[in-house]
Amino acid sequence: MAPALEVTELAVEFGDGAGRFRAVDDVSLSVADGGALGLVGESGCGKSITLRAVMGLLPTGARVVGGRVLAGGTELPLAGSGVRAARRRRVAMVFQDPSSGLNPVMRVGAQVAEAPRSVLGLSRRRARARALELLAMCGVPDPERRARAYPHQLSGGTRQRVMIAIALSSDPRILLCDEPTTALDVTIQAQILRLLHDLRERMGLAIVFVTHSLAVVGELCDSLAVMYAGRIVEIGATRQVLDRPGHPYTLGLLRSAVDLDSPVAEPVSIPGLLHDPLHRPSGCPFHPRCWLAGPECSVTDVQLEAIGAGRRSACLHHERLGEAASRG
Amino acid sequence: MADPLLRVSHLKVSFRTEDRAVVRAVDDVSLDVHAGEAMGIVGESGCGKTTIARAIIGQVQPDEGAVYLDGEQLGRTRTISQRRTVQMVFQDPYSSLNPRMTVRQTLRELLRVHRLVPSSQVDERCRELLAMVGLPERSLNSYPSQFSGGQRQRLAIARALAIVADEPVSSLDVSVQATILQLFAELRARLGLTLILISHDLAVVRYLCDRIAVMYLGRIAEHGSRDVIFDDPRHPYTRALLTAAPRIRRYEPPDQLGLRGEPPGAVDIPAGCRFHPRCPIAEGICEVEDPSLLGLDADPAHLSACHFRAARIGR
Amino acid sequence: MRLLAVSGLDVQPDVAAGRRRPFVRRAFSSRSLLAGLCIVASVTTLAALAPVIVRYGPNQQNPFHGMEGPSAAHWLGTDELGRDVWSRVLYAGRTDLVVGFLAVLFPFGFGTLLGIAAGYFGGVVETVTMRLVDVIIAFPFYVLVVALVFIIGPGIRGIYIAIALTDWVVYARMARTQALVVRELDWVTAARSGGLSHARVLWRHILPNTISQAIVYVMSDIVYVLLAVVTLGYLGLGIQPPTPDWGSMISDGQSFLSTNLWISTIPGIPIVLTGLGLSLVADGLTDVLRPP
Numbered sequence: 001m002a003p004a005l006e007v008t009e010l011a012v013e014f015g016d017g018a019g020r021f022r023a024v025d026d027v028s029l030s031v032a033d034g035g036a037l038g039l040v041g042e043s044g045c046g047k048s049i050t051l052r053a054v055m056g057l058l059p060t061g062a063r064v065v066g067g068r069v070l071a072g073g074t075e076l077p078l079a080g081s082g083v084r085a086a087r088r089r090r091v092a093m094v095f096q097d098p099s100s101g102l103n104p105v106m107r108v109g110a111q112v113a114e115a116p117r118s119v120l121g122l123s124r125r126r127a128r129a130r131a132l133e134l135l136a137m138c139g140v141p142d143p144e145r146r147a148r149a150y151p152h153q154l155s156g157g158t159r160q161r162v163m164i165a166i167a168l169s170s171d172p173r174i175l176l177c178d179e180p181t182t183a184l185d186v187t188i189q190a191q192i193l194r195l196l197h198d199l200r201e202r203m204g205l206a207i208v209f210v211t212h213s214l215a216v217v218g219e220l221c222d223s224l225a226v227m228y229a230g231r232i233v234e235i236g237a238t239r240q241v242l243d244r245p246g247h248p249y250t251l252g253l254l255r256s257a258v259d260l261d262s263p264v265a266e267p268v269s270i271p272g273l274l275h276d277p278l279h280r281p282s283g284c285p286f287h288p289r290c291w292l293a294g295p296e297c298s299v300t301d302v303q304l305e306a307i308g309a310g311r312r313s314a315c316l317h318h319e320r321l322g323e324a325a326s327r328g
Numbered sequence: 329m330a331d332p333l334l335r336v337s338h339l340k341v342s343f344r345t346e347d348r349a350v351v352r353a354v355d356d357v358s359l360d361v362h363a364g365e366a367m368g369i370v371g372e373s374g375c376g377k378t379t380i381a382r383a384i385i386g387q388v389q390p391d392e393g394a395v396y397l398d399g400e401q402l403g404r405t406r407t408i409s410q411r412r413t414v415q416m417v418f419q420d421p422y423s424s425l426n427p428r429m430t431v432r433q434t435l436r437e438l439l440r441v442h443r444l445v446p447s448s449q450v451d452e453r454c455r456e457l458l459a460m461v462g463l464p465e466r467s468l469n470s471y472p473s474q475f476s477g478g479q480r481q482r483l484a485i486a487r488a489l490a491i492v493a494d495e496p497v498s499s500l501d502v503s504v505q506a507t508i509l510q511l512f513a514e515l516r517a518r519l520g521l522t523l524i525l526i527s528h529d530l531a532v533v534r535y536l537c538d539r540i541a542v543m544y545l546g547r548i549a550e551h552g553s554r555d556v557i558f559d560d561p562r563h564p565y566t567r568a569l570l571t572a573a574p575r576i577r578r579y580e581p582p583d584q585l586g587l588r589g590e591p592p593g594a595v596d597i598p599a600g601c602r603f604h605p606r607c608p609i610a611e612g613i614c615e616v617e618d619p620s621l622l623g624l625d626a627d628p629a630h631l632s633a634c635h636f637r638a639a640r641i642g643r
Numbered sequence: 644m645r646l647l648a649v650s651g652l653d654v655q656p657d658v659a660a661g662r663r664r665p666f667v668r669r670a671f672s673s674r675s676l677l678a679g680l681c682i683v684a685s686v687t688t689l690a691a692l693a694p695v696i697v698r699y700g701p702n703q704q705n706p707f708h709g710m711e712g713p714s715a716a717h718w719l720g721t722d723e724l725g726r727d728v729w730s731r732v733l734y735a736g737r738t739d740l741v742v743g744f745l746a747v748l749f750p751f752g753f754g755t756l757l758g759i760a761a762g763y764f765g766g767v768v769e770t771v772t773m774r775l776v777d778v779i780i781a782f783p784f785y786v787l788v789v790a791l792v793f794i795i796g797p798g799i800r801g802i803y804i805a806i807a808l809t810d811w812v813v814y815a816r817m818a819r820t821q822a823l824v825v826r827e828l829d830w831v832t833a834a835r836s837g838g839l840s841h842a843r844v845l846w847r848h849i850l851p852n853t854i855s856q857a858i859v860y861v862m863s864d865i866v867y868v869l870l871a872v873v874t875l876g877y878l879g880l881g882i883q884p885p886t887p888d889w890g891s892m893i894s895d896g897q898s899f900l901s902t903n904l905w906i907s908t909i910p911g912i913p914i915v916l917t918g919l920g921l922s923l924v925a926d927g928l929t930d931v932l933r934p935p
Contacts, residue, residue, distance in 0.1 A: 155590050155591075155593075156373075158590065185373055186372065186572045187372060187568055187572040187585060189572070190571070190574070190585055193574070193581035194582065194583065194585075197580070213574065215573075215574035215575050215576045215578075216574045218575070218577065219574050219575070219578055238579065239579060242576055242577065256507065258509065258534075258535050259575055259576045260531045260558075260573050260575055261576065261578070262576075266507075266509070266510055266513075267507050267509055267510070268507070273476060334646055361646070381650050385832075385836045386836060387836065397646075406836075406838075411836065411837065412645075413646055414648060415647060415648070415833075415836065415837065416647070416648040416649070416832075416836065417648070418829040418833065419650045419829075420829060424829040424833060425830050426834075426847075426848055427852075427934035427935070428851045428852060428935065429847075437843075437847065438837045441837065441838045441843075471934070471935040487833065487837075488647055488833075491838070512649070515647075519645065521645055521646070522645065522646040522647070523646075523648075523649060524647070526648065526649065526650045527650075
């Protein structure tokens with residue numbers, strides 16, 4: 001059976017002439033029904049752009065220059081007029097900022113009912129009923145009353161639940177999440193993560209979750225792709241990637257994170273900064289910041305290679321990484 | 329025991345919202361911070377922690393209660409020496425620096441006001457301050473927009489240090505590679521800096537702080553040393569925060585959070601214990617009687633505002 | 644003896660810095676700014692050089708050559724008194740442009756400072772200032788200016804006073820709004836809690852960050868004021884004869900529109916050009932004045 005979502009060699013470019021660069025460079029991933037893939041990396045790594053390309057929501061100035069996206073075996077156009085229509089009932093997206101993702105002058109219930117009416121063709125009464133069902137499913141307390149409210153009358157957590165309900169209202173198989181919990185308080189974040197976790201189990205929803213937090217992605221996703229400078233540098237089962245990272249960047253991220261479970265030790269930052277997108281280092285893009293780098297790293301265009309069952313890494317020296325020495 | 333460097337005493341700060349409602353942002357908070365220690369104030373949005381910080385630096389005036397610095401009560405206007413004792417580093421690196429002034433101009437302006445350094449040595453002092461936060465000397469001629477977010481945070485720290493760190497510490501040279509957390513640890517160790525860290529991130533607070541105050545809706549819910557707060561919390565809200573915080577190797581979002589629903593707006597503070605509507609262990613008494621912040625019998629320095637503070641609730 | 648309060652250490656991943664282009668490079672890269680400056684410079688240079696370029700004086704009458712169309716001798720023809728139109732247009736520019744540019748200075752300075760004070764201090768200062776602004780702004784600008792000049796007495800002095808009394812309000816309102824926003828920003832709080840006086844904070848931190856909008860507005864304001872001067876001239880209340888003035892030229896040539904329309908219409912051209920030029924400058928400035 002075809003995976004819920006399959007992305008093959010996706011490439012997105014920005015700019016033109018001398019100012020041209022790839023924000024997403026040869027990205028391939030797949031998610032099964034009921035699976036959850038996390039896309040992690042620092043700002044500028046291309047994780048959000050990847051999601052937006054899949055959703056057909058690229059900002060102006062960005063264009064897809066390669067790759068294919070298949071949802072449930074059906075190809076989705078990445079540009080052109082059929083982009084939105086192709087995604088109806090297949091893919092939906094949840095955004096980071098609930099205060100700008102909702103129409104401020106429309107009641108919340110009406111917003112959730114919009115897709116059932118226009119996309120699913122339900123009557124007004126049944127669409128309303130469906131909206132209430134979805135709000136309840138997303139854990140909105142007292143859905144009848146909340147449905148009549150305007151977004152500004154609701155708390156941040158409730159607004160995010162409403163956004164999830166809207167995303168689910170068109171009956172998608174795939175839910176793309178672009179840092180939906182980053183702006184939320186920690187207890188609300190935990191509730192939303194739990195909600196997404198439950199939705200996966202109950203509805204068999206496939207999720208792609210973008211975040212910069214390893215802890216968040218570790219809790220929700222069963223597989224993990226680490227991105228750097230527009231490329232996936234490591235991909236595999238979450239537990240394996242976090243326990244025994246196969247790429248020095250992943251290890252760097254782990255070592256620089258402060259986590260409640262680890263002993264109180266000093267976080268170690270990754271030296272240097274992400275390079276200017278117009279001046280990409282030769283060979284492996286991470287090599288200027290990598291302590292494992294050798295002379296071959298600056299000349300070889302390192303590709304993702306299998307390093308174990310279902311695991312891939314784009315590092316020539318991955319065997320030297322050993323156990324995640326994340327806490328000294 | 330020596331007098332605390334900073335004492336917050338029964339502080340109450342409230343604001344009026346647009347529709348005339350009163351928000352009791354800080355509702356009777358008392359705290360002591362001793363010289364050399366690092367106090368963490370944690371809580372989620374609306375708990376009042378930022379307001380406390382603003383009251384400490386004098387940006388807002390309390391309705392009731394007071395802030396004492398070194399025994400002196402701080403009034404509406406501050407003396408220069410009071411300002412030299414406490415400074416704040418703001419959260420948002422993108423709005424903490426005047427975008428139209430170079431780093432040098434920003435630092436010199438403050439050094440001049442405080443007359444800490446003779447004008448011939450001002451430039452030298454600026455270089456030292458930058459070295460203290462791990463930034464290169466050439467940063468002096470740059471504008472804030474030329475720095476990354478993390479670097480801007482360091483600049484904000486350098487600015488605060490310009491006032492607060494009045495003795496030159498020539499050998500303090502923090503590596504550019506050090507994280508912000510390492511930087512603070514280093515500053516504490518070498519300068520004897522006292523720190524108040526206001527944050528929602530428990531992991532960061534655990535790394536840096538000796539004592540922690542957990543806030544909820546304008547009040548302190550629990551207060552104690554780092555170890556007891558993290559290993560033996562005695563307030564259900566603290567436990568909920570600990571459970572909710574994501575962990576790298578938990579591999580599943582927490583199922584039983586230990587709290588229900590969402591925080592009420594600070595305008596409708598519940599009667600009795602303000603946490604009771606969301607509390608998993610609330611009983612009848614919690615709806616009527618507002619628990620005071622009291623020490624445990626076994627450990628008077630560990631305070632909790634919960635009727636059931638005597639029982640261990642685990643992590 | 645030292646205490647640091649740190650609000651919210653977000654241990655978030657770092658975002659790269661922007662690059663900064665020096666002010667001069669930015670200024671020169673703005674096409675609008677350059678084009679606008681060229682146009683305005685051309686008009687003002689021509690006006691400034693009037694005594695050198697023209698062949699006839701602006702008031703030199705030549706009744707036998709009245710109402711002539713453009714010719715080799717008189718590039719833009721002559722008016723009903725035989726005066727050379729080209730000369731009059733340039734000389735009128737000398738007066739009108741100077742008044743236009745100078746008259747905005749007081750409103751700009753006074754209005755901006757008052758507005759910033761109102762926004763920063765709030766309270767009585769704000770209330771009094773803003774209510775005064777509300778009253779004045781309720782009247783249409785030209786109506787108010789004309790009425791004031793009528794009362795004070797026509798002529799240059801009247802124009803300056805009338806503009807000064809009425810034009811400052813827009814700046815005040817703009818500056819106050821900006822000041823309200825800027826005073827809440829962290830760097831202002833840091834400056835105050837660092838011990839800087841109100842005056843210092845206003846001068847060094849608030850003013851530079853609130854004034855760019857006003858500077859851009861000055862460009863459009865010069866056009867408004869110029870039009871006011873021209874209107875007053877047209878009504879006979881402005882710059883008095885014999886000093887040439889575009890407005891009175893338009894008014895004088897009105898009666899001859901059907902036969903010699905250049906007398907009335909030609910003075911309009913430099914007005915339009917100046918307006919266009921200033922508008923382009925305003926556009927370009929918006930970009931250039933952003934913080935480095």
